[in-house]
Amino acid sequence: MSPIFPRGLLRELLGVVRLRDEDPLGGHPVSAPPVGAQAVATAREHSRPLHPPRPRSRAAAIRSLKLGLAPAARLLDATALALGLALLTALVHWWARPEILFLLLLGAVSLRLVVAPIVVPAFHPRRVLLTGVVAYALAFSFVTVSRHLTFLTHALDLGYYVQLTWNLAGGRGPRVSLPEMHAWGDHLSPIMYLFVPIFWVAPGPVVLLIAQSVALALGALAVFGIARRRLGDGRPAAAFAVLYLVNPSLHGINVRDFHAAALAIPLLLAAIYGAETRRPWMFVAAALLTLLCREDAALAVVGLGAWLAVGRRRWLPGALTAAAALAVLVVDIRWVIPWYRGAPYPHLGRYAHLGGSLGGILTGALRHPLAVLESVLTGGRLVYLLAMLAPLGFLPLLSPVDLLGALPALAQNLLSGDPILQHHRTQYQAFVLPFLIVAAIAGYARVARRSDRWPAAVLGVAMVASLALASRTVNNFALARWWPATEQRAAYGMLAGVPPAATVSAQDPYVPHLSLRALVFVFPVGIEKSDYVLLNVATYPWRSLPDVTMERDGQTVTIRVSPGREYRYAVAGEAGPHLSLRRLSSS
Incomplete structure (x- = not known):
């Protein structure tokens, strides 16, 4: 049995964490009376004035504190129960936004845990992991499919990928009409060929939506494996897997239609797990599949190589990975996509303030570092960084080496003139999130080495921040959202x-x-x-x-x-x- 917040944060502040109540029958054990010369020595030792035992007064303080906080705990219990019932009624009959009630409920429960920790039974880490994976896959398959059935999905990008995969399955090649063009002239996503056999049997949007939800759920398996290897303990590893599954960026990516870029999340995590466990075949296969998601997924693989070289001191394979991914990026942007499009790569326009080409953008950023820094340190971009880091308790900042892998994709987002790239719930975070998770695990390991008190508290704060920022997801379970009118x-x-x-x-x-x-x-x-x-x-x-x-x-x-x-x-x-x-x- 262990409390959700071990020892309690309030007791931590009062400095009475490690004390226990005295035995009410006998107090402290008393030594046997000294005999002979030992008695004289003992008397001399205790010739100083005696003071009342401090532990007794502190123990009394603990008892009085518990008695004083009991009414507050009962009040918070009643408040949480009332808010929970209100949330259920709002989900059935929309009289208030469910996310607002969920936030109030989350606040009441969090305060209750601070005032008086609740003891919960210990769970087996693997059971927590598997339950979380299955629950996520089912819940988000339900959410995304119901959104589609109630006309809350869009031509871009669900309609686009449905038409693309249907044409691939019919042997008509990667053609789309949203807009009318060769699909590889917009984004290069050969990974969609993997869905062709499924479309032979059951073509349609539902297949893609369920496949995406299941793929993102499976990413938790890699998170658990990475964390268990780093931390040597299945319990915090399971906590990180759950933290991944409730991440607001993951929810935003999953809920809004289908995106081939989203598939890079479990693939990058699998590549990192392969590197951690010395499975080169897994690393290479996952990295290659990541490159097939989209042309700009190469930036994430460049980051993967940098992480492997600097973070894991495996210089040669890391350098080769980064160099190969950079070469793929250049070839795709300069030759492959323009060849299919009949025009230059279109998405560099987001960086026109830096340059008109890939080389021009890099040169412009290097020539004007202060201007770049000034543009990055703006309100919207800082809020974006806050929204990405808060759900992980800011733990990634404690491991800059592991955070290195996220830098190429982060630079792509922060330097863009299109604000959609700086929204934490869009698909553009698919190349950032896996590295933040890994850096958070490494940051937790540092905290755990220095103190045995704070790691659980930091995870608790991260969980609260994740649930708060992911509160919009709750609205999708309202009857008015998923039952067609x-x-x-x-x-x-x-x-x-x-x-x-x-x-x-x-x-x-x-x-x-x-x-x-x-x-x-x-x-x-x-x-x-x-x-x-x-x-x-x-x-x-x-x-x-x-x-x-x-x-x-x-x-x-x-x-x-x-x-x-x-x-x-x-x-x-x-x-x-x-x-x-x-x-x-x-x-």
């Missing part, structure tokens, strides 16, 4: 009426449901070549599309797109606000 259910009949071979231009929420076809566009893109147009008339007029107007006359709808383009449609299906239009003519 009447209006949403009505849309499925309209979607079923669209022929599988038809070219479609649809508003964003419909696109992932229509991506198993050669051509699907986000309205009004592709309207000139689309057989069907799908709209939610409740969203009209479209504020983001002021030049697009719609006019209905009975069963005929006219859509005008500036300048001077006009398209006429017949109403093919209508269900609530959902409208399916079949093209008649254009002018």
Whole structure:
């Protein structure tokens, strides 16, 4: 039996942590009376004035403290119970945002643990690990699939990857129409070939969403293995696995659609575990698969090589890994992607303030270090770093050598002019998070070597910070979020009426449901070549599309797109606000 917060933080502050209550019957053991000359020596030794035993007064202080805090603990218990019931009712009937109630509940429970630690039974680390992995995979498969069924997924990126994989499975090559192009001309993600056999059997968005949730859950196995090897104890290793599973960045990456970059998280962790356990085949295989996720995943593999060389003093394999990954990055950006695109690599525009090419960006950063530092030390970027480090109790900062692996991907995010890269819940953190986890484990090891009091407390604080920043995830379990409303259910009949071979231009929420076809566009893109147009008339007029107007006359709808383009449609299906239009003519 062990308390969640051993010895209690409040007792730590009072300086009475290590004391125990006296035996109420006899106090301290008394030595046998001295005999003969020994009695004289003993009398001389104790000729000093005697003072009351201090342990007795401290023990009394402990008892009085416990009695004084008991009412506060009972009050916090009642508060937590009330907040828990309120949270359950909000999940069933949305009368308040569940995440707000969850934060209040988390605060009450945290304060309760500080006031009076709760003793819980010891658990076997492997059982905790396996329970966490299964629970995460099931919970996030449910969340992501239910979000899709309630039209909360998007053309980019779920619809994009569904169409890409469907084309690969059909032998049509890596083609997409979001926008219409060769997929390798945008992001190079050959890892999607791994999903082709699954699409032969069960094509569709649900497969990708479940696969992503399971893959991210399996990353906890590598975290546990790394931590157990570093710390020599399965209990903190299981704690780090759980800390990984509740990480807010992991949740954000998982919840918002599907991204090939997300698969790099378990792969990088597997590579690190392979390096830690001296399994070169595992390291090489995981590193190669990481490179297949996206072209910029090479930055993470450069960091992996730097970590292996500097952090583990394995200079040759680390240098070879970093050099090979850097070569892959240069080849992909300068030749491969431009060849498929027919134009230069498009995503360097985020760094135009530093330079127009990969070499120009590096040169610009080296020539103007103060300007780079000034841009990094801005409010938004500092908040981003805080949001990445707080869920790990800032432990990564205690191991700069292990943190080295995150620097290339962190630089990619911090130097970007696009603020989406500096949001802790986006897919751009997939190349950063694994190294932060490893650095946190190393930082914990340092704390544990210096003190046996603080490691558990630091993990407790990290857990609270993780749950607080991940509180938005709770909203996805509300009945209103995952149970399709009447209006949403009505849309499925309209979607079923669209022929599988038809070219479609649809508003964003419909696109992932229509991506198993050669051509699907986000309205009004592709309207000139689309057989069907799908709209939610409740969203009209479209504020983001002021030049697009719609006019209905009975069963005929006219859509005008500036300048001077006009398209006429017949109403093919209508269900609530959902409208399916079949093209008649254009002018």
